[in-house]
Amino acid sequence: MKSNLKFNxxxxxxxxxxxxxxxxxxxxxxxxxxxVDIDVELPTTVEFQLSGxxxxxxxxxNGEILADKYVKLETIVVDGFTIxxxxxxxxxxxxxxxxxxxxxxxxxxxxIAKFTIDQDDPxxxxxxxxxxxx
Amino acid sequence: xxxxxxxxxxINLKFDYDWNRVRRVYTRILExxxxxxxxSNFQDSYQSTVYSLGxxxxxxxxxxxxxxxxxxxAGPLLEFVLPVEIxxxxxxxxxxxxxxxxxxxFIHHGEIKKHSDGISDIRAKDGHCNVNYVISSSDNHxxxxxxxxxxxxxxxxxxxxxxxxxxxxxxxxxxxxxxxxEIFQIKIxxxxxxxxxxxxxxxxx
Numbered sequence: 177m178k179s180n181l182k183f184n185x186x187x188x189x190x191x192x193x194x195x196x197x198x199x200x201x202x203x204x205x206x207x208x209x210x211x212v213d214i215d216v217e218l219p220t221t222v223e224f225q226l227s228g229x230x231x232x233x234x235x236x237x238n239g240e241i242l243a244d245k246y247v248k249l250e251t252i253v254v255d256g257f258t259i260x261x262x263x264x265x266x267x268x269x270x271x272x273x274x275x276x277x278x279x280x281x282x283x284x285x286x287x288i289a290k291f292t293i294d295q296d297d298p299x300x301x302x303x304x305x306x307x308x309x310x
Numbered sequence: 311x312x313x314x315x316x317x318x319x320x321i322n323l324k325f326d327y328d329w330n331r332v333r334r335v336y337t338r339i340l341e342x343x344x345x346x347x348x349x350s351n352f353q354d355s356y357q358s359t360v361y362s363l364g365x366x367x368x369x370x371x372x373x374x375x376x377x378x379x380x381x382x383x384a385g386p387l388l389e390f391v392l393p394v395e396i397x398x399x400x401x402x403x404x405x406x407x408x409x410x411x412x413x414x415x416f417i418h419h420g421e422i423k424k425h426s427d428g429i430s431d432i433r434a435k436d437g438h439c440n441v442n443y444v445i446s447s448s449d450n451h452x453x454x455x456x457x458x459x460x461x462x463x464x465x466x467x468x469x470x471x472x473x474x475x476x477x478x479x480x481x482x483x484x485x486x487x488x489x490x491x492e493i494f495q496i497k498i499x500x501x502x503x504x505x506x507x508x509x510x511x512x513x514x515x
Contacts, residue, residue, distance in 0.1 A: 255390070256390075257390055297331060297334065297335065297391075299331070299335045299387060299390055299391045300334070300335060300338055302366075302387065302390075303335070303338055303339060303342065303387075308364065308365075308366060309348070309363045309364050309366050309387070
């Protein structure tokens with residue numbers, strides 16, 4: 177089944193420059209607020225490749241983070257159905273960096289984030305998301 | 311000419327849609343319900359158990375009117391798998407000040423015993439209508455019968471696949487059926503005459 181996915185992001189920039197981001201290998205311009213809008217055939221895994229983050233991109237003073245370069249996934253809209261990352265099972269939204277995989281919507285490291293819909297109908301997938309039907 | 315559509319009325323509303331999608335999701339939800347995945351509570355007023363799908367609706371499950379469990383699915387997740395045009399219909403109903411409540415979908419087996427809808431629901435004080443679209447029916451003789459004892463009117467309509475009917479569900483009604491029926495339902499808590507007029511104004515009667 178064909179499906180439209182919209183990923184709504186916010187981002188932290190350092191000196192006006194954000195992280196480098198590709199979505200399924202297509203480059204995306206990262207700004208303070210941006211949307212990735214893609215049509216997919218389900219089931220699918222959307223891959224977000226994050227790079228360009230250096231240690232100097234996290235500004236710390238007296239142990240407090242004053243500024244950071246990051247990308248944060250705020251909401252996902254699946255065929256018009258809005259869901260929040262916390263509603264998605266950790267097996268459907270992952271961030272892998274340095275051989276470690278976690279579930280996260282705040283992507284402040286270089287690595288690969290993946291979002292998976294493992295059903296051919298998004299409604300069947302939504303049923304399996306613990307934060308949507310509980 | 312005698313009006314034989316006082317308790318029910320056919321309307322030319324077609325839902326040319328791949329109902330397999332709705333059927334598949336409904337079946338999966340019922341599987342998860344059977345596995346004990348959803349919180350439930352018994353509602354005395356409806357003599358039904360409501361299985362919560364969180365903010366995404368509910369399955370209303372009962373056996374008080376049927377020999378087999380009757381599970382009605384309603385809520386946003388159902389609306390998500392319905393065709394887009396159906397949302398236009400609910401908006402039109404609300405715009406005309408009709409008390410549209412929700413869309414429902416169910417598959418049931420066998421008869422549905424005599425009952426009247428809305429008695430226990432204060433939202434239905436002005437009336438209670440269902441618009442029923444027959445998606446499938448395995449019993450060629452299945453029919454819905456309506457009876458108003460005050461007016462001594464009895465009407466009925468057959469469960470012909472692809473037909474849509476408004477029924478005054480505040481009147482006594484029941485379903486004579488030995489097979490399996492699959493229904494898409496629009497619930498409207500407004501008087502039958504107003505609902506009928508709405509569809510007449512849409513040139514659907």
